[in-house]
Amino acid sequence: MAGATMTRNMMKNMFRESDDESSSSDSSEDERPTEELPRDGISNAPLTADNDTLAFTSLCHDFQVLLKEDRKKGIAHQLWPAATFLSHYLEKHAETMLPTGTKVLELGAGIGLCGLVCHKLHATSVILTDLPVAMPLLETNIRLNTAATDEAGSMENSVRPMVLSWGSDSDLAMVMESQEKEGGRLLCVAADCVYWEHLFEPFFHTVRALVVDHRVDVVLAHVKRWKRDERFFKMCRKHMNVIQLVEDVSMEVQEHTRETHRVIKRIFRLTAKA
Template identity: 30%
Template sequence: MAEIDPTTQDIDADAFDISESLVPVRDRKAAGHSTVSFDGLLKEPLLLKEDLKEGCGGQLWPAGMVLAKYLLRQRRADLVNKQMSVSVASRVLFPPPPLSLVELGAGGGLVGLAVALGQRDASSHPATDESKEAARCRIHITDQVPMLSLMETNIELNGLASSVKASVLNWGEPLPSEIPTHPSIILAADCVYFEPAFPLLVETLKDLMGPDSVCYFCFKKRRRADIRFMKMAKKAFDIQEIRDDPDAETYSRENIFLYTFRLKQRKGTEGSESMPDMNIDNETLD
């Protein structure tokens, strides 16, 4: 597929309205640097360069803020490399698989970089070469070519070059060789905004997802067409609404939704509780 540039397409002028309760005004400048502490969930704030000259992905968006805060508050333990939870001897005898993470449509890398900083905060081991290697979770933040330089800049700003890599990943195309096969965790925030890309995003998610993969998926419903993506996704994935986020009442008023996606189990196996219908403007996922 050729690169999709939604900035050249006919998109509603208000499609990207941002609530000031989720993204402060000072974080929405067209170019410059922001610091984001996620309500004190990080020891040191995330430094983020924002630049809209290459497209709308170059600034903060509300679903990214929601997803990053949820992961740091409720899922931090799940994001620390499993190798850190066992002894050195156990790692030698029974090495656990390394944790791998891929963020789709990362823009400047907000969510993936927040996770990387959260991992760094969580590591209390001595700063030896062995502990650094054990704690390392290779995080891949991905987007199209225009965002690559911005992602790389933000990696360097936060001193995360050893654990985070920026890559070009065009939805609907074969996965780049540097992207891990069936990563442990997939992140996608504010990726639902351009209808022609919906089937391409579903295709890429299907390529990435393995039997043990989980995708944390957060989006802001801006127009009626956006629900069509969820209908497509429901055919391929087991979709569960996340219910343990204390901020849910706030962001749900902004039409922001947070889910997990997993591959559907084979017929005949016991499945999890199905996702409840999401009634939006009298539309459902059925």
């Protein structure tokens, strides 16, 4: 999962059926989709595997991101659906989402896809944050995707991992201090972080601090699974603007049961109120 703050808990079926599952009919006024992405550009995006290495191929640019997974170690060590969805959205809208001089902070980075895509799209710097357990694999994936540019003489530490536990003011302060010396606009990205209900509050605490206190926009990708997810977005709407950028509805094959089911993916932009 892109939100690896749950690694001390037991892995649950990502697409389990639940009595509180909901449909896409509950969009509120501030969540209207402004765009529909082509099915072949997002839901069925090219992602190939070679043993434990995934290759994410850009649809709009000439690059790949290589990723190591280690699923037996838990949810912090594997790719989650919203990360691929958000990555293709970012590359399609790179000129507006990542204009020249943009720095990127990823929350709950997991194996680091979204942040590494931003690096390939020439973000000035990228900080991939997660719990300590995720750091070794993040460092591996950073090396896989920055070796060539480092040899070419690019700026050192343009992509780096940092520990940030959701709800920790001290962790966030260290991350913000680390990026402030570089100047430029900061964008925060997160994918599949709204999942475990007991982590809604700490994740919201960190998101609110970024948006309200630091005036940083947060772009959040979410796979809709249960009605309870809406509780997180209701908390957000009380304190910030919640704008739905895109919704994709598709029929996909569930990994564990091989059954076809309906999947709803959305991307939101959270911004400070005036």
